[in-house]
Amino acid sequence: MHITRRKAAAAAPFAAVAVSAAEPAPRRALRIAHLTDIHVQPELDAARGLESCFGHVQSLAERGEGRADLIVTGGDTVMDCMETDLARTNLQWDLWRKSVADHCSLEVRSVLGNHDVWGWTRAKAGTTGEEPLYGKRLACERFGRPLPYESFDRGGWHIVLLDSTFPHEQSYIGRLDDAQWDWLEKDLAAVPAATPVVIFSHIPILSMHPLAATAPQAQGRPDFRVSAQLLHTDNRRFQSLFSRHRNVKACVSGHLHVVESIDYCGVRYLCNGAVSAGWWKGMHGQTDFGYALVDLFSDGTVQSRYVTYGWQARG
Numbered sequence: 299m300h301i302t303r304r305k306a307a308a309a310a311p312f313a314a315v316a317v318s319a320a321e322p323a324p325r326r327a328l329r330i331a332h333l334t335d336i337h338v339q340p341e342l343d344a345a346r347g348l349e350s351c352f353g354h355v356q357s358l359a360e361r362g363e364g365r366a367d368l369i370v371t372g373g374d375t376v377m378d379c380m381e382t383d384l385a386r387t388n389l390q391w392d393l394w395r396k397s398v399a400d401h402c403s404l405e406v407r408s409v410l411g412n413h414d415v416w417g418w419t420r421a422k423a424g425t426t427g428e429e430p431l432y433g434k435r436l437a438c439e440r441f442g443r444p445l446p447y448e449s450f451d452r453g454g455w456h457i458v459l460l461d462s463t464f465p466h467e468q469s470y471i472g473r474l475d476d477a478q479w480d481w482l483e484k485d486l487a488a489v490p491a492a493t494p495v496v497i498f499s500h501i502p503i504l505s506m507h508p509l510a511a512t513a514p515q516a517q518g519r520p521d522f523r524v525s526a527q528l529l530h531t532d533n534r535r536f537q538s539l540f541s542r543h544r545n546v547k548a549c550v551s552g553h554l555h556v557v558e559s560i561d562y563c564g565v566r567y568l569c570n571g572a573v574s575a576g577w578w579k580g581m582h583g584q585t586d587f588g589y590a591l592v593d594l595f596s597d598g599t600v601q602s603r604y605v606t607y608g609w610q611a612r613g
């Protein structure tokens with residue numbers, strides 16, 4: 299059919315509206331299964347529990363769900379090696395390695411947790427600090443990478459894995475060290491402003507839980523305070539950083555074994571329960587054995603859902 303110029307011009311505004319209305323809905327760019335606080339150990343059949351969790355993640359498609367593209371483990375991979383000797387430490391890490399090798403076909407990226415740091419509590423671990431794999435070097439070797447933090451791009455998103463555990467009096471507090479702060483500031487500066495960013499840390503950068511769970515004897519007192527082990531003590535510096543990088547959309551953590559979601563100053567803070575619930579003994583408060591499906595969308599939005607995988611505590 300011949301269209302006159304006049305008719306074409308008259309149709310143009312309508313065509314423009316039609317194109318706008320047909321703009322595609324945000325699509326899911328990446329689905330991450332976030333398995334945090336696994337705490338694998340020889341006791342309580344924990345390795346079977348972890349394998350059951352891997353099985354659940356890998357059968358999402360059979361359940362009519364979208365498959366996960368990637369597993370991010372959120373730290374506290376092993377029950378504890380901060381206070382244990384090398385034999386017990388290796389026993390736990392070997393369980394982790396075997397479970398992944400034999401029961402997980404998805405790509406796994408890992409955050410370090412405080413319980414993954416070997417031997418800082420020297421009096422209990424029997425360490426001197428001179429051992430070749432002392433501290434975070436052991437977990438880095440097990441994860442096959444040089445540093446306890448890293449970043450990578452996937453599905454149009456920039457993904458940062460931070461190391462929250464900072465040494466303090468043979469134990470730890472939550473914060474980045476200076477070298478990591480320098481690295482993070484440069485890392486985010488190199489990300490295009492249109493690329494959304496999600497940050498994973500073991501210890502939450504922000505959380506309500508340390509306030510809500512303060513010990514009863516501290517309630518109503520002027521010296522009410524929050525433990526420096528329960529959230530990042532450098533969180534003001536994060537707020538300042540995020541105000542300069544508005545493309546940081548979400549911060550995802552573990553450590554507290556609770557399920558929590560906060561929207562604060564344009565950033566979503568998610569704490570995603572625990573694969574081990576109450577260290578494999580049963581529920582941790584209201585938290586059942588589970589993991590989170592974190593969906594990252596092309597428009598920079600984030601959705602997260604906690605999924606139980608049917609594990610029951612074994613005596």
Ligand SMILES: [Zn+2]
Nearest residue numbers: 374411412553
């Ligand atoms: Zn922890």
